[in-house]
Amino acid sequence: MKKIIMITGLLAASFLVSCNSKKEEKEAPIKYTVTSPAVIDTSFTKQYVSQIKSVQNIEIRAQEKGFLQKIYVDEGQYVKQGQLLFRIMPKMYEAELLKAQAEAKSAEIEFQNTKNLADKNIISKNEQAVASANLQQARAQVAVAKLYLSFTEIRAPFSGTIDRIPKKLGSLIDEGELLTSLSDNSEMFAYFNVSEPEYLSYETDIKNRADTKVNLKLANGDILKQAGKVELVEGEFDNETGNIAFRSRFPNPDKLLRNGETGSVMMVVPLHQALVIPQKATYEIQDKKYVFIVNKNNVIKSREIVVKGEMPDLYVIESGITVNDKIVFDGIQKANENDTIQYDFLKPSKVLNSLRLHAE
Structure with missing residues (x-):
């Protein structure tokens, strides 16, 4: 009986020692690595939402009223400069041209007769001058009639791609009505x-x-193969937004880009005295980024930060922390709000060096 009691006591003592050991192990504080933001001169690639436009993009409109007699092209077709696109029924303008040509012929005969008579001093030189003026006027009318007739043929002013054609054959077209749009997409x-x-x-x-080379990120996340170049900056800032517009030009040999497309221009932005922290020192909740700040009592508190830009393994900070703050760098996954921690402080310069070595 005494042996049973002794064994039971030993087992109980062993269980208590085991529990206390586990409790001590559980309560042993975790040691973290802590650092501070670094201030450096650097640059980073920033993305800017952009509007993509053709180098040339115009509306093709009718210059005369009439029925749409012929459509020589299709939507999305590439056309060359001078190529015939549309014809508006030209019958009336053809008749006007014939009439003007007949009047010009009559004026020419009259002038020739008047000249012959004037050379023989049968009529005065003034009558010859009047006949000459009538001939010039008649020829001018022929030129005007030819011009109006040419308006019934709509040709491409430059090489490019045809957009949507809203009107169909036989439609009555008013003067100035939209027939289609034409885009030169060789460059964008x-x-x-x-x-x-x-x-x-x-x-x-x-x-x-x-x-001043830049890249273009497309809507599907791909980067355009051809790099572009910033070629001008507009003359003034927008008072409402405080921004100024840049224009970059991209070659488009594969015709991948079209007028009205969207994308993001990726431009290297220089930064002087930029505040940076390691990306691994942050965590995210609902698209907002946070860090754990260590206060003077070694208690950690979460704080939201605003990221200005992103570099390999680093965030450029716009607001939320200062260079004097201490942030949890290593072990952030185990950290909890209001934990009292033990830590080793790692200088920001050493953190940056370690990230560079890791990147290499």
């Missing part, structure tokens, strides 16, 4: 808006760079 413009601080940094830095 991408317009995007830049804030005033970024504009100032860009203009300051441009003197130190050999080019």
